[in-house]
Every structure is written in structure tokens, then in C-alpha cells.
Amino acid sequence: MSTKEKTGWIVGGVLIVLYCLAPIAWIVSLSFKAPADLSNASFLPTTPSTENYATILTGNASELFLPALVNSFGICLIATFISCVLSMFAAYAIARLDFPGKKFILGTALAVAIFPVISIVTPLFNLWRQIGLYDTWPGLIIPYLSLTLPLSIWTMSAFFREIPWEMEQAAQVDGATTWQAFRKVIVPLAAPGVFTTAIIAFFIAWNDFVYGISLTSTSASRPVPAALGLFSGASQFEDPTGAIAAAAVIVTIPVVVLVLVFQRRIVAGLTNGAVKG
């Protein structure tokens, strides 16, 4: 590569990174601005203050924000866990077993994944109210599963298909039952796939707004994205921009941490050294 090409690549790369990161940087900067500073027409706060963070963590918005944070974590983790376990079995069956209706299941999963959330939320709202799931954790976990499961099954079955058949056959010849072969050989090998799927599923649940705002009414189960929408300013003439920015920064942190922690596991070779490469 010539120096000219190299410079071109570097410049292009920097531009793309800036384009992607600018909104985030803006939110971070907003979250450190005092209320009077919000429309100061400059990128950086004149005097950085942690006032917004104080508002949402200990101040008058904390009653709205902190329970929502707990709800979001609880609901998303449970939904992720259930969807990982279920999709692991489903994906194994799809990748390995020959049964009638396999294509149909995959097709349905895809159809469900692209089904517009907004169209089912109203009937769901009525149903949930009648059977008593409205404004409860299970009332959100179940719809979240419908969002995360199809994608998890698709991702996971792709990973399972990558695992050589011989691994499992070798285990069976070595004396393993189908279940032992699955647990001792297939699951450890699929671990990177499971982590990837878990992260994707967690993001989907974590980012949901429509279900969160429609199927909850109190802090008993309201997740963060819905709570952010309910923030109010100190007076009705004041936007709660600073508080929302601070909350947005806080909810971004777990996602970033999650990706950084599991990055190595995701990137690590799937079946490195299993077979002659």
C-alpha cells in the first residue's frame, strides 16, 4: 500500500469513527452540563457539573430511575437466560436432528422476528390486564422472549452447524450418551456462540421501549427506556434534557462493559485445533 492510500484509509476510518461516536460524545457532554448551560451553543460545558447525575441517582428523579434500573436489569437478565437455554436446545435440534417441520420452525422464527412490535402491543395490553400480567416482570419477560428467541435460535444454530459432526460421534464412540456428548463436548465448544447470542438477546431486551411503556404503569416493573420518557423538568417550562442524558450514559455503561468483557470469548476461534486445519 502506498503512503497516499494509507493516508486515505486512515482519514476515512477516523471520519467514520467520529460520525459514529459524535452523538455519544454529545450525550456525555450534555450530561455534565448544568441546566443553565444546556443551550450554551458550545460542545463542552462551561463548568462541568455532576448535578444531573445527582438528580437521577439521589435527587427527585431517583424514585423514577433507580427502580427502573433494577427492573431493567432483572427483566433483561432473566429473559436473556431463558432465551439462551431454550434456543440452545432448539438450535441443537435444528442443526443436528432430522425431523419434519424443521424448515417451518426456522421460517416461523424469522417471521416472528420481523413482526412489527407495535401491532401486537394493543391486544397484548388488553390480554395482560385481564389475566393479571399487566405491570409485572413476567408480563415483560414473555414478550421479550418473543423478540429474543427467534434471533437467538438463528444465531445459535449457525454456531452449532460449525461444530464438526465428528466431535459428537467421537464422544459417542468413547462411551457418551447423547446428553453427555451434548453437555461435555457440544456446549463447551458452542460457548462463544452462546455468549454472542446472550449479548444480542440482552441488547434487544435492554433497548425495548414499546413494550416497556405500554405494558407497565408503575415502578413495579417499568424498565429504564420507559422511565426516561417520563422524566420531567423542575418546572413545566424546563426540559429534563440533562437528567435524560445522564441516565442514557448510565444505561450505556453495562452494555459497553458486557461487550468488552466477552469480546475475547466471541472472537476466540470456535473449534481451534479440533480438526486438522
Add this chain to the structure above:
Amino acid sequence: MASIEMKNIVKKYGDGFPAVNDISLDIADGEFMILVGPSGCGKSTLLRMIVGLEDITSGDMVIGGDRVNDKAPRDRNLSMVFQNYALYPHMSVYENIAFPLRLAKTPDDKVDRLVKEAADVLELHEHLERKPANLSGGQRQRVAMGRAIVRQAEAFLFDEPLSNLDAKLRGQMRTEIARLQRRLGITTVYVTHDQTEAMTLGDRVCVLRKGSIQQVASPRELYEQPVNLFVAGFIGSPPMNFLPATVKGSTLETPFGNIDLDEERAAAVAGHELLLVGIRPEYFEDASLVDDAKKHVGTTFTAKVDVTEWLGDQQYAYIPYEAPDAIRTQLRDLSRELDSEELRTQAIVSIDASSRIREGRDAEFWLDLRKVHVFDPETGENLTRDAEAGAELTRMATEDREEQVAEAAGGLTGERSSGAA
């Protein structure tokens, strides 16, 4: 340890295509049996039916006296080395080898002892804590073998275990496998398409073609008394030359001159017109280098040499010849079936390395007639096969094997008693 008996085994796939067609084969306890054939002949399928990874459509699979058709692989107590080794990448070498023992709930101290023993045999000691990803091809291959020998299996099954190694390593591992099998005296079934492996390793070799057995015999019998054109063409490298011949009384007219047949052979070929004469490359020699004492058992002819290849220890000469169209097509079909592509009809002739025969010139060759076979081009059948001589060769091989096994067993008890002392 156990014998393996197959009775009329058939494997049909969904579309009704018989991958394995009515195979009956007895493998004796402690015997080293090779399944060999070109790709798609059903050898791997047969092996996988023995181990239980493929369902058997019909027939009986009997291992050690028990019918195992309906048993799961884990209940058959066989161990297998896969072509791509199938090591568990998330486990250390130690745990890979220990895996079958762990599944059998063997106590830890016994696991440790057995794994160490296997590692000693295969010289894997310094690698026990490493992961398979960090090993070389040969080392991975040895780990796969370790996993197979660590438990007391009824039989070893190998599915082209050396095909992923480079040539030098393949030679070393080949002798290693032979030594190991002799030492442990375990019934072994070994699938390969490499005929060097087939010839050197096997007590008996089973040649398969399109799902049926062609011939089961010792390597020597296969080489010297093949039953048909297919076996004759498959065994031997470079392959046997097939020359078209027309029968005139007790004489065969070939592109390389006339061949006089003895009474027995003349009787065998009587009634045919067009035949194929099968001559191995080493039955030829540069006529000027042949002892006069030997000369009368053969015939000499002059032919133009196309190409010569000098390899140091030997030399090959290629002699093109004309063949009738029917024969030409048939030879092409045969070579295609044997996974090679014969572009022109030519004889490959092995001559002494010191021969001064040069390319593009006429040269005089001598042809040893004692072991020449004559085939019927239509059925492929070997008309001059001496079944008794062949059986004798296989019987000798069996005796050799029994002697070796007894010796190995004696040696092993000797080792053990000295170890105890």
C-alpha cells in the same frame, strides 16, 4: 478383544442407492483387516456401520459373538480414530485421552495410571497439559490414537487416519500403528485408499468396489493372484499394464510380440478371441541386463521408448502402444474408476537403474512370463488365477501373524514380570 463377523450387510440410503451391498466378512480376533478401494466404494460406510454411527439396512453385525445391530455406539465398546482426529479442542491432551475413562466413571488414580501408560507408548508425555490447537499434525494424530488405546476396547477402527499427514510423517506413523497393533494384539479394521498402507499394514486386505467385495486376501495374494481386472489394476504402484491380445492357438499376439502360453494357461484362455494381458512393470527388464540363465522363462521384444524416469534406485520407461477402440474405452473406464486418468495407452516398465535405455529410441526389452495373468475384457475375470497358490500365500500370512501375536504376548508377559521384579 473380539472377532467381527458381518453377514450379508446392506446399507441403502433414502434414495434406495445401496452404498454397501451384501457384504459378508469375517475378521478374526487380533487380525489387522484393511478395507481399501477407490472413493465412493463404501469402505467408510462399512466402518461406520461396525462402530454404530450408521444404521444397518439389513444383515447381521456380530462382534465377539453378540449381534450389535441395534446397539448404540457407546454399548459396542469399540474405539475409533477419525480421519480429522476429532479431538476435543476445549480439553487438554490429558483430558482428551482420559475422556473415555471419565465417561466410564473410572477412579482418578486409575485414570492417571492408564493415561500415563498411553502417553508413554505414544511419547506424548511432555504434551499432556497442552491443548490440541497447539500441537502439530502428527502429535494430534497420536493424541487421537491415545484416546483409542487407553481403554480396553474390543477392536480398533481407523478411518483413513494418516491421510492428513505429510508423506514423511505418514511413513513413520504407519510403522507406529503396525507396531502398536502387534503389541496390543487387538482386532483392527483400517480404512484407507492408500495402497501402500493397505499392503504394509494388513494381515488381510478387503478390496471393495461400488459397495461389493472384490477379493479378501493377504497383500501378497492380492498382488500375485488377483481375481479380476479391478483388483489387479488397483493393487500395485505403478499399476499393472493391460495389453490387448488376440488368441492364436496357444499363442497370444500382443503389441509387444507374441507370448507363448503353457498348456494350463492355454486351456484357460481357449474359446476367447480378444483378451487383456496383465503385466506388472517389474516383470519387464532391459534385455541387455538379463542373465542368460533366466532369459528362457521370458520373451524379448523391441519397442520405442517414449519417456524414461530415473529415480536413483530404479528406472521407469513408458512405451506407447496401439489398442483397439473397444479395449481403449474399457481401459479408460477402469482407470477412471480407480481414481486416475489414463490419457494414452502406454505400458509402464520398470527397468534397472543402471540401464542405458534412452528416450525416443528403440530398445530391446525382456518380459518375464511366469507371473503374467490373462483377463477376460468383458467380465474382467482373471482367467489364469491359481486359487491354490493364492490361498497358500494367505495361509502363510496367517501363520506369520499368529506367530507374531504369540511372540508379542510372550514379550509382554516377560516385560510385566520383569517390571514386577
